[in-house]
Amino acid sequence: MERRFIIIDGSSLMYRAFFALPLLTSSEGIYTNAIMGFSNMLGKILTDYKPELIAVAFDKSRKTFRTDMYEAYKGQRAKTPDELKSQIPLLQEFLAALGIAFIEKDNYEADDIIGTLAKKSASEGYEVLIVTGDKDALQLIEPQVKVMLTRRGIMDMQIFDEEAFKEKYAGLEPKKLIDIKALMGDSSDNIPGVPGIGEKTALKLLTQLGDLENLLDNIDEVSGKKLKEKLEENKDLARLSYKLATIFCDVDVNFVPDEYKIAPDILKLQAFCDKYELKTVLNRMKKIFADEFKSDSEEELTLDFSANEMPQYQILNIDNIDEFKNDIKVQGKCSILMQTEGKVPDVNIKLMAICVSDKIGILKDDFALVNDILADENIIKNVYDVKSFYHAGLNLAGKINDVLLMAYLLEPAKRSYEMNVIRQIAEVEETTDYEQLKDEEKIAYDIQHLDEICKTLQEKLKDMQMDKLYQDIEFPLAKMLSDMEMVGIYINEAKLDEMNAQMNSELNLLEQDIYGLAGEMFNINSPKQLGEILFVKLGLPALKKTKTGYSTNAEVLENLIYAHPIISKILDYRLLNKLKTTYLDGLKALINPTTKRIHTTFNQTVTETGRLSSSEPNLQNIPVRTAEGKKIRSLFEPGEGYDQILSADYSQIELRIMAHMSEDKHFLEAFRNNQDIHQATAAQVFNVPIDEVTPQMRSRAKAVNFGIIYGISPFGLAKNLHISPKEAGEYIDNYLRECSGVKQFMEKIVQQAHEKGYVTTLFGRRRYLPAIKSRNFTQRSLAERMAMNTPIQGTAADIIKIAMNRASDAIKKAGLKSRILLQVHDELVLEVVDKEIEQVSEILREAMQNTAKLKVPLTIDINYGKNWAEAK
């Protein structure tokens, strides 16, 4: 057995747990959310790591509460320090019942105790895992000491060993965290650091000169005059910071293994949980310590499990699978769930559950046993997230009900569609404390009601007339998206590296120029520091404020461009820095080492309008508008065996949909005659012949057309055109008077939203807008603009989704090698071979232009070239 010692930072984890959960109270009014969160975390660690020894360290001073956090806390009444402190005795009581050592020492922080214990136990051969929410502890990492950090909330953990640390901190050793802190400081720990040095500079200096002492001895070697001065002036402060940042590993605590063995006392635990009404905590702990408790009190244990209605399941294998399959064939349907691991295109199945009638089976390794069931087109399958099945290489046939996609269509405004959310959408009650279950139990629990959930969701879809939307659009699209994701897109890494080096040197020059013009070093990336420099030190006029300070966005800066030479440098710096960090660094990190391609995720259940979104990386916002940006786009090239990147994009699809829906006669006519729509609009609203429309008139008309799509308002248009709201209002009035069809349509759609509470697309996709009844002007106005925009944006999304399905089928049917790689809302991007270009173009025209029979034609433009930038 492994000798594993887990040391928990009680202070920081209580604090995290306190914030992660809503404020809970027992009926006697005692706060219990921190203890609840803490016990969840403890339970998970005990189950996952089964440590031999465990200890919880605490700050004796208990000054573990930063006022800034709870003041900023939103969504409910702010939590107070007293509410946290009152839960500390509960934690002590809880740990005493579990027989877990609780250590605190006068004048020492939890970190110091942890450091000391880690050092001593490691030297006696223990594998140490420190669990904390405080990054400081990373300096304690050694070959035998790892640190587990909580990220968001408390249950999301990340383990750091030496390697992981180096990856995060520019290859530096964990011990160097102290040197980093000594330079950059830490406001939350009251470590001053050297003013003007942030993480970026600290890492650069330490990579160059090793450690703080060596750096302070060799300040000459540092580049940048200002930086040198700063270091020179603040030597003592840096040394003091170093001391403050160092965790003291020589506290007077002895490491006696026996003191840290876990010795739970069932009666005490029961009394504790009864007193504070922590039933789920008791159940969880009983399950974990089932063996210990069995000998003591058999009865308690049976009582315990009757509290939860857990499904019974069997582990399936070659010997018992046939009976299961027989049942499925007789029923003609089954439910299948799985858990996967790995990233596209290397996805493996971790766990699979299969359910027929009330029988639940779990497969742990030989997943191929059910391949014939999956491929049987006579068997209906209920699943969750069909795209992940395709990712795992499974061949699915027969009617597939994906509860994820169905739930999204029913309620597209949900932030997530975990199974518990879907149960709620299907109005199926949860009969257990779901979050407390282990993986295997969760999947068994999820699958037992899947058929019932599915039936409800299907009925709802049918009632709302969205069953076709599921069957004809969203479900087939999942396969298409999976194919695109797995194929990925090739990016020229050598060119990317070259561009990165080039941008780095340009950024360094700009940085120096900016520091020179400002007269000091500061963090250009910090809007706060930048605002201070521009509007206080340099005394430039502050034109706009944000809720936290001065606004420094591009619009503000452009207005100041003649006021000071620093402004244009900052704009250039921002542009280049954005391109480098988001695109060059961001894309490089996501190149798959095996395929050398980038595999984005197309999210099918994110937007409220029905659009797709793309993430990790987002390939729907690759630069195109500036010359510098186009260089990034030019990195995307056809992969091996392909000749060109081809782009097919809809021309003015949203305005065409608006024309169709509103039946405005001017728009219908302009599109039917294939006119330049903005020019035609200008002629109409400015009442001039079409060939007398000036470029300015056209660009104003264009802005108004955009405004119409977004849900027009004088303020928005005024801002966009840099005119007064009054003047903008006149434009709008004029426009709506001339285009009365548009006006009627917009009024009708807002009225419909009021009456029904939702708006729909041409294909029946629905978006609820409850705020439309709000008495708050801002919220109601926003809902009204959404009511106008969603049918247009959403219909465009429906149309391109259908087109993708059709195009993909046609390409497959024609047996072509060319393939679709990306969708960018109104554009499809393909890699093609030269000899197929004509045929592919023909297929795309047919698939995209004839998707929907609108009252105006839908047209596409096709372009191709040696890279994505040239396919324009």
Add this chain to the structure above:
DNA sequence: TACGTCACG
């Protein structure tokens, strides 16, 4: 975690 900023349609 929240905010500001900026990339795209």
Add this chain to the structure above:
DNA sequence: ACGTACGTGACGTAC
């Protein structure tokens, strides 16, 4: 008097 153009995702800073 109020105070916004619609829909996204990623990065960096500061809290």
